[in-house]
Amino acid sequence: MxxxxxxxxxxxxxxxxxxxxxxxxxxxxxxxxxxxxxxxxxxxxxxxxxxxxxxxxxxxxxxxxxxxxxxxxxxxxxxxxxxxxxxxxxxxxxxxxxxxxxxxxxxxxxxxxxxxxxxxxxxxxxxxxxxxxxxxxxxxxxxxxxxxxxxxxxxxxxxxxxxxxxxxxxxxARPRAAESERGAGRRTGRPYRRALVSLGGLRAPRLGDPAHYPRLVVPAALEALSAYGVEEVHIAGNLPGDLAGRLVDASIAPPRTTTGPLGHRAFLDRLADCDVLLTSPGLTTLLEAGGLQVPTVCLPPQNLSQIFNGRFHSQALGARLRVPWPKAVLAEDEALALRAEGEDHALELIYGAIGAAAQGTDRQAVGHALRNGVLEALRRSTRVDDWGALTTAVGxxxxxxxxxxxxxxxxxxxxxx
CATH class of the missing domain: 3.40.50.2000 (Glycogen Phosphorylase B;)
Structure with a gap:
């Protein structure tokens, strides 16, 4: 060899x-x-x-x-x-x-x-x-x-x-029978008590420091879930090392917060059991959640495709279910315009913007804006009737x-x- x-x-x-x-x-x-x-x-x-x-x-x-x-x-x-x-x-x-x-x-x-x-x-x-x-x-x-x-x-x-x-x-993946039954039996508009937070795409080429995104987003998401009344949350995804655990502040997080990566089947099992999913808008995750009829809120995009995915998701479900970055961090239309030169040019802008926000003096203000955005999206989500609309649209x-x-x-x- x-x-x-x-x-x-x-x-x-x-x-x-x-x-x-x-x-x-x-x-x-x-x-x-x-x-x-x-x-x-x-x-x-x-x-x-x-x-x-x-x-x-x-x-x-x-x-x-x-x-x-x-x-x-x-x-x-x-x-x-x-x-x-x-x-x-x-x-x-x-x-x-x-x-x-x-x-x-x-x-x-x-x-x-x-x-x-x-x-x-x-x-x-x-x-x-x-x-x-x-x-x-x-x-x-x-x-x-x-x-x-x-x-x-x-x-x-x-x-x-x-x-x-x-x-x-x-x-x-096709849902197992038991998973489908749990999805079909999920009651629209019920209070959320168990949540799953999923972050993917954090090891992408040219990303730089993969900790920048979760440092901005995870504390804001946990604080919003706690304010909403969620009692139990698990943070999954390809986060570096033990970063997720270090981002959990017991003073603002739901009382039962756990962290750790999940294999694909374990992720689907956990997804089927939760009341609501907060996820960076990777398309596979959004489609799998839709197949299980899981209420889903899109966290801010990590890359170019996730801008599209979050927009498609809100469009299909007829509600603003995505949390954009504050315009001072990232103007999405500027990133979309750069794709005419190839995806790499848009990614350079997005990764740079996230990194600057994570290391900047306005980090606390960014976190506060994200926390409010997540909380507002959670409240809007209770009015959605068909959580499988995006998945149904593409089969x-x-x-x-x-x-x-x-x-x-x-x-x-x-x-x-």
Whole structure:
């Protein structure tokens, strides 16, 4: 094994028997791995010849896939010039026959160049402009774009160049029967007593200090929940180290406040049991909450896609359920205008604004404004009748559709599929 590739298992490569499929999720948040988990669950429900899985990159999201059998995990080099040779070696040694890649355009391109039929899952098609075209693997064997409540014309222009474009519904885990029953039995307008706070996307490339966002948002959210009357809250997400625990001030937090990351299934279980979710507006989390009919308030956006997600969520549910940054911190329209030059330009502005607010002299005033914003959104949320509106708008069969796309690319080389 060359030095460009690090394996996390000493198991030998399979030379016969099961068909090997590579899995890749973007190193941005947990959403990509949540989608991979949903696709693997959909594959498990199908009567197909045995598949064997190896994972590439996805270091952040590997814990979310713990319930699935992934034989080997490989780190990939950060140097773009070394990526393609590293991928070729993994493909050769593991006899990779196909791949499912979520949002990692560079990995998808490297797999395609190595001759691997690749299903690319794009859960953020509404985000792209001409500045992003080169980063998108539009020549993927199948390009699965997740449906959205709104698609700007420039996005459609980009996706029109995809070799094999398929629009799929939301790629999310299907709720278990018991979870669905709890959601269906949830009473609209009842007082919230148990809350879940979820923060994702805090390990994104180029983010800088991942503690800036939670330092601003977590205390404000806890104070608002306490003022509203919530008695129990759990803080989950990919926060650095024990940061969440250090942000809990017993004098302002609900009396029973706990912290700690949750695996994907554990997160869904906790989500189904809570009265209200406060979350940084990652799309997968919003769709999963909608599938379970969980009242949801969007915390301030961490990145460009979350600006769109929060707006889509409020639009679909017909209520202002998102908490924007004070305009002195971030003017969202300015960030949206920068996306014409590519997502990276907008992210630079957003990350810089959050960092400046976290380190600035007005941090207390920002926290006070956020606390009031969360409390107002909680009060407005009690008037929402259908918490599944966003999820219903885009459907819930995306994981099955991606699974079928993968089996479709395997079928020409193996009639058993």
């Amino acid at each position: 060359p030095s460009d590739v690090t394996t996390h298992s000493a198991a030998p490569a399979a030379r016969s028997g099961p068909v090997t499929v590579a899995l890749v999720g973007a190193e941005f948040g947990w959403g990509s791995s949540g989608k991979l988990s949903a696709v693997l669950s959909a594959l498990r429900e199908r009567s197909v010849p045995r598949l064997r899985f190896v994972g590439l990159a996805s270091g952040l999201g590997r814990p979310l896939l713990a319930e699935h059998t992934v034989d080997d995990w490989y780190d990939l080099p950060d140097d773009p010039g070394r990526l393609a040779p590293a991928v070729r070696e993994i493909v050769r040694s593991q006899e990779v026959r196909a791949a499912v890649v979520v949002l990692d355009g560079a990995a998808a391109t490297a797999l395609l160049a190595a001759g691997v039929p690749t299903v690319f899952v794009d859960s953020l098609p509404f985000l792209w402009s001409e500045g992003d075209r080169a980063a998108l693997p539009l020549d993927a064997t199948v390009y699965c774009a997740q449906k959205s409540v709104e698609l700007p014309p420039e996005c459609l222009d980009i996706l029109a160049g995809a070799r094999e474009l398929r629009w799929v519904e939301a790629v999310i 819930t069969d995306g994981a099955a559709q991606v699974a079928d796309a993968l089996l479709g690319v395997l079928r020409p080389t193996d009639p058993l599929f």
